[in-house]
Amino acid sequence: MAPELRLVRGEDDLASLADDDLMLLAKGGRRDAFEVLVVRHTSLVLGTAVRFFGDRNLGREVAQDVFLMLWAERDRYRAGGKLRSFLVTMTFNRCRMVARKARSDRRKEERLGVVEITTEGGTPLDAVLEESRRREVQRELARLPDPMKEALIARFVSDLSMEEIARATSKPVGTVKSNIFRGLERLRKVFGKGERP
């Protein structure tokens, strides 16, 4: 007798699973579960890395490496609902490593913080100015000391809570708050005046 077969759940249902459940499936070799995680957290990892460098290409390289390393070392992940802060930790670690290499590589060093302002014909002046200011802020952000930079990125780009940032950066919550405060104050000193006519 032919076996009775029926469809139960498919790829769409993976998207409804929590991070830890998807990681558990990934540990079991389920690439499709891991791919759902990658799609889910691309913005988090890529946004964090892009802001760290102020450079989209370097950020993309790092983001790709972070996901591949997570796959390669998925067995090390311990469930606990902390994948987001775990990913931010991995991203910062990888960013620091790439930044160290970049500092010893003149060509790459020149790429760090390079700002390309496009002023296409017909673009309203305000929009061009705002884009220019965004890039300036991001360039200065990339130049801040790592503890301040990481705390600001984790808060405003990764959208982590203070507790999650503390976990991701291995620092007490009080230190995280202090780094955010000092980082913002530094940026304010650079950009706080002269913006308005």
Add this chain to the structure above:
Amino acid sequence: VTCARTSEVVERITGTIDPDRIADLDRHVEACPACRAAREELDAIASRIRPLPGEIDERELARDVATLIRLEKLPERPRRWPYAVAPLAVAAAIAIAFVRPPDDGFTARAGGEAEPDRWVSIEAHRAKKDGAGYENVGADIAASDALVFSVLNRPESPHRYAMILAFDERGEIYWYHPAYVDAAANPRSIEVPAARDPTTLADAVRHPLAPGWLCVVGLFSKRPLDVVSVEAVVKRTLAGRRITEIERLAIDDTGQHRILLRVEADR
């Protein structure tokens, strides 16, 4: 112009302020030029750090990552241990290699190939809803699903035999290949030729599965293994451990691929 409450404006911008203080601070900021200027400047900076809508969403990256994983092009891992620890690790590995397990026909996994599981894999399939062929199973299967397996034993693999079995949280063991229907028999691994493409095994096999986690293992070996000996290893492996913690069966000189599935009760 400065104000002692400017630091509270930072807390307001970063969302760390006590909610009970918000209304009072907002009233103060409206009346205080220093704090108002600070708020405008900090708001502008924060908004320029935050990604714009659509700026970061990059599906292409997700696709590239998936492709690289399939091609096994993984980045170099940073060294985790200082060099001074390496001799200790080697000594520990040698010590572990000399620990012998109870004699059940297998030896514990120690040393051997650097990546014994690299060249082998299995995939589980079930019939499509419309009956037009088969598809890979998703995260879950139904308790009564019949499964069809394909095996990939790459040309680089030293293995020529395979078994596919599953076990659940209750310790029940289910055999897919070889078939194990006669308790008096002790069937052995099936032959799987090395090939660049997967080979689909002919039989659709249904077991009365229990709801919960199901660990499916493709067990590849150089010589045929028998089900009774493998079951003994599975039972020993399961003793006192959660099924989700089991990465591998302790059988030396084998390549293994584990798939973790969630079995749902039939509706």
